[in-house]
Amino acid sequence: MLRLERRESTSKTFQIAISVLTVVLALVVVGILLYFFGVNPIEAYKEMFLWPFGNVYGFSDTLVKSIPITLAALGLIFPFQMRVWNIGAEGQFLMGAFGASLAALYIFPGLENRILMVLLVSMFGIIFGSLWAAIPGLMKAYLRADEIVSTIMLNYVALLWIDYLVYGPWKDPQGYNFPMTKFFPDAAWLPYFGQTQIHAGIIILPLAAFFAYYLTRLSPWGLKIKVIGDNEKTAWYAGINVNRELFVAMLLSGALAGLGGALHMMGAQHRLQHGFSAGYGYTAIIVAWLGKLNPWAVLIVGILFTGLLVGNEQLQIFFGIPISLIFVFQGVVLLGLLAGEILSRYRIKFARKGVGENA
Amino acid sequence: MLDGFISVATAAVRSGTPLLYATLGEILTERSGVLNIGLEGIMLMGAITGFAVVYSTGNLLLAVLMAMVMGAIFGALHAFFSVTLRVNQVVTGLAIAMLGKGLSGFWGKSYIGVVAPRFEKLPIPVLKDIPFLGPVFFNHDILVYITYLLVPFLWFFIYRTSAGLTLRAVGEAPEAADAKGINVFAHRYFYTIIGGALTALGGAYLSLAYASMWIENMTAERGWIAVALVVLSTWDPVKAILFSYLFGGIDTLQFYLQVSGTTVSAHILKMLPYLATVIAVVFTSREKVRKLINAPTALGIPFSREEEVA
Numbered sequence: 001m002l003r004l005e006r007r008e009s010t011s012k013t014f015q016i017a018i019s020v021l022t023v024v025l026a027l028v029v030v031g032i033l034l035y036f037f038g039v040n041p042i043e044a045y046k047e048m049f050l051w052p053f054g055n056v057y058g059f060s061d062t063l064v065k066s067i068p069i070t071l072a073a074l075g076l077i078f079p080f081q082m083r084v085w086n087i088g089a090e091g092q093f094l095m096g097a098f099g100a101s102l103a104a105l106y107i108f109p110g111l112e113n114r115i116l117m118v119l120l121v122s123m124f125g126i127i128f129g130s131l132w133a134a135i136p137g138l139m140k141a142y143l144r145a146d147e148i149v150s151t152i153m154l155n156y157v158a159l160l161w162i163d164y165l166v167y168g169p170w171k172d173p174q175g176y177n178f179p180m181t182k183f184f185p186d187a188a189w190l191p192y193f194g195q196t197q198i199h200a201g202i203i204i205l206p207l208a209a210f211f212a213y214y215l216t217r218l219s220p221w222g223l224k225i226k227v228i229g230d231n232e233k234t235a236w237y238a239g240i241n242v243n244r245e246l247f248v249a250m251l252l253s254g255a256l257a258g259l260g261g262a263l264h265m266m267g268a269q270h271r272l273q274h275g276f277s278a279g280y281g282y283t284a285i286i287v288a289w290l291g292k293l294n295p296w297a298v299l300i301v302g303i304l305f306t307g308l309l310v311g312n313e314q315l316q317i318f319f320g321i322p323i324s325l326i327f328v329f330q331g332v333v334l335l336g337l338l339a340g341e342i343l344s345r346y347r348i349k350f351a352r353k354g355v356g357e358n359a
Numbered sequence: 360m361l362d363g364f365i366s367v368a369t370a371a372v373r374s375g376t377p378l379l380y381a382t383l384g385e386i387l388t389e390r391s392g393v394l395n396i397g398l399e400g401i402m403l404m405g406a407i408t409g410f411a412v413v414y415s416t417g418n419l420l421l422a423v424l425m426a427m428v429m430g431a432i433f434g435a436l437h438a439f440f441s442v443t444l445r446v447n448q449v450v451t452g453l454a455i456a457m458l459g460k461g462l463s464g465f466w467g468k469s470y471i472g473v474v475a476p477r478f479e480k481l482p483i484p485v486l487k488d489i490p491f492l493g494p495v496f497f498n499h500d501i502l503v504y505i506t507y508l509l510v511p512f513l514w515f516f517i518y519r520t521s522a523g524l525t526l527r528a529v530g531e532a533p534e535a536a537d538a539k540g541i542n543v544f545a546h547r548y549f550y551t552i553i554g555g556a557l558t559a560l561g562g563a564y565l566s567l568a569y570a571s572m573w574i575e576n577m578t579a580e581r582g583w584i585a586v587a588l589v590v591l592s593t594w595d596p597v598k599a600i601l602f603s604y605l606f607g608g609i610d611t612l613q614f615y616l617q618v619s620g621t622t623v624s625a626h627i628l629k630m631l632p633y634l635a636t637v638i639a640v641v642f643t644s645r646e647k648v649r650k651l652i653n654a655p656t657a658l659g660i661p662f663s664r665e666e667e668v669a
Contacts, residue, residue, distance in 0.1 A: 033465060037465075084445070085449055085450070087449070131525075139637075139640070139641055143641050145640045145641045146640055148396070148449045148639050149586070149587070149590070149636065149637075150636075150637050150640050152396070152426055153583075153587065153633040153634075153636045153637050153640075154633070154637065156580060156583065156630075156633045157630050157633050157634060157637075160626045160627070160629050160633075161626070161630070164624050164626035164627055167624070167626065168624055168626070182410075218404065241377065243544045267481045282453070282457075285450075285453070289450075322464050322465045322468045323464070324460065324461045324462075324463070324464025324465045324575070325461060325462065327457045327458070327459030327460045327461025327464070328457075328458060328462055328465060329398075329461070330457050330461070331454045331455070331456075331457035331458030331459075331460075331461055332454075332458065334450060334453065334454035334457065335440065335451070335454045335458070337452065338440055338444070338446040338447065338450060338451055339440070339444060339446070341446060342444045342445070342446055
């Protein structure tokens with residue numbers, strides 16, 4: 001029988017080693033699948049790593065997609081630190097994209113000042129993202145409703161809401177009946193860097209990481225949520241309003257995911273479209289976890305992990321491998337992280353049956 | 360008018376059956392105190408396993424069995440993480456969902472667009488001639504009929520047998536059950552595995568009877584709906600059948616409404632089950648309500664014989 005014994009402490013190196021090992025493990029599992037698919041895993045991995053990090057197009061694709069993923073992951077740090085499981089970054093990202101489209105296409109379509117336009121569209125993304133997080137946040141804080149189920153369900157509601165719009169009232173009349181809106185006005189397009197597809201939204205990433213770093217590590221509020229995460233009862237005794245801080249953490253989380261939605265709209269998509277998110281909000285959960293909720297680590301992991309996803313997509317194009325491999329990869333990473341979390345907290349002892357008693 | 364109603368009701372039973380299998384499976388799992396939200400992935404694995412087996416052997420019975428074995432394996436995986444390793448069951452469930460989605464899509468690549476034998480309709484003599492009830496309930500395939508027996512069996516098992524009492528004890532008061540000499544770990548493993556098998560059977564129903572082909576992501580979020588149905592039916596198999604048909608009916612209805620050119624968007628109608636779940640979560644989260652509806656007290660909480668696990 002397996003038995004877990006608590007560790008006194010865990011070193012940072014050990015934690016990093018676990019994150020790295022997990023990704024390697026996932027790569028091995030996917031490699032085995034590739035082998036069965038008739039593709040040489042070594043060849044495939046060469047392509048998978050060279051494309052996102054050694055090629056201009058691949059690298060710019062990586063950076064562009066890393067923006068919404070990393071922003072959402074940075075936002076998740078706040079609720080996750082309090083052990084509030086916001087699985088709703090996907091929905092909050094989608095609603096942010098919805099808010100951005102609402103602003104750019106229907107509220108300020110005639111606005112020609114680019115700076116003002118970008119600020120307003122971003123604001124709308126933030127507002128709608130945080131509103132979408134406010135629903136499960138309020139329900140959790142004041143009604144004790146399980147946030148996991150409610151956030152997952154609201155993800156689907158948001159997805160259907162976007163589909164409703166792009167298949168219905170917001171469909172571009174000149175769009176050959178494709179489920180998408182018309183393009184954003186020029187003023188709502190973020191400028192690119194040189195000839196690449198990398199857009200100005202990337203500047204926000206380090207700023208957001210600093211914002212998360214400041215809030216969690218330097219501000220008094222960070223201390224509060226740390227106490228809540230360690231022990232909710234202690235927090236109440238210390239006079240911390242756990243409900244309020246929980247709600248604030250959810251709002252902040254939704255705000256960053258929503259901002260990611262707005263930037264992705266203005267920088268990459270330029271229109272609302274059916275199925276434009278490849279599950280970025282779910283990937284963000286993995287990124288936040290891989291980065292051990294440390295903002296700077298999340299920033300780096302966000303870009304690296306997006307690179308793996310972009311590399312995976314490239315495999316599909318290059319070798320004709322099903323795109324679903326990405327989900328296998330992410331699933332194995334998640335399971336590996338869960339097992340790793342246990343390894344870092346407990347020693348695993350193999351023992352015979354009947355070792356309930358503590359020696 | 361009546362004909363229209365009968366055909367919607369018949370379709371509701373058909374479309375509710377995969378939901379019902381998954382819901383019944385998860386009821387058993389959750390009754391033992393384990394929360395498995397990865398049903399979507401397990402259903403998909405069941406659907407592709409069943410289809411792959413019937414495609415290469417032509418044996419429907421074997422296909423169903425292998426699908427259930429696959430579900431059991433995924434159930435065991437979930438149990439290993441949530442019972443033995445005691446990690447966060449929600450995140451484990453998410454990982455299971457992703458894994459199932461990915462593996463089934465990968466595996467199913469070569470089965471897209473091919474046809475295989477299916478469970479044919481098996482009208483029950485005499486019963487099928489009862490007005491209304493006949494066509495709605497007794498003009499289906501064998502997998503639908505099995506649920507008619509499974510539901511009362513599970514109800515009787517949970518509420519009227521000593522094994523059922525043990526199951527509830529493990530989910531309600533694991534410490535007390537342990538003190539009585541009941542092996543909490545073994546029970547949780549067992550019911551999570553059985554739950555996985557039933558869930559996979561629900562998925563197999565889609566590829567072997569409902570559609571009789573493989574389409575990537577063919578479960579279309581039914582696994583998430585089933586997670587919700589368990590709460591809505593308050594862990595009771597009899598209510599599970601009612602809610603499964605209700606949601607199967609909504610599924611069917613939106614199809615009919617679309618065909619009839621109604622102004623209500625299909626997308627908005629599809630939101631209903633998710634919104635219903637959010638509301639249900641609010642109600643079921645109240646301490647009083649939880650007691651009233653008999654939510655398993657230790658649901659989602661790992662059991663450990665050592666002192667407090669943070």
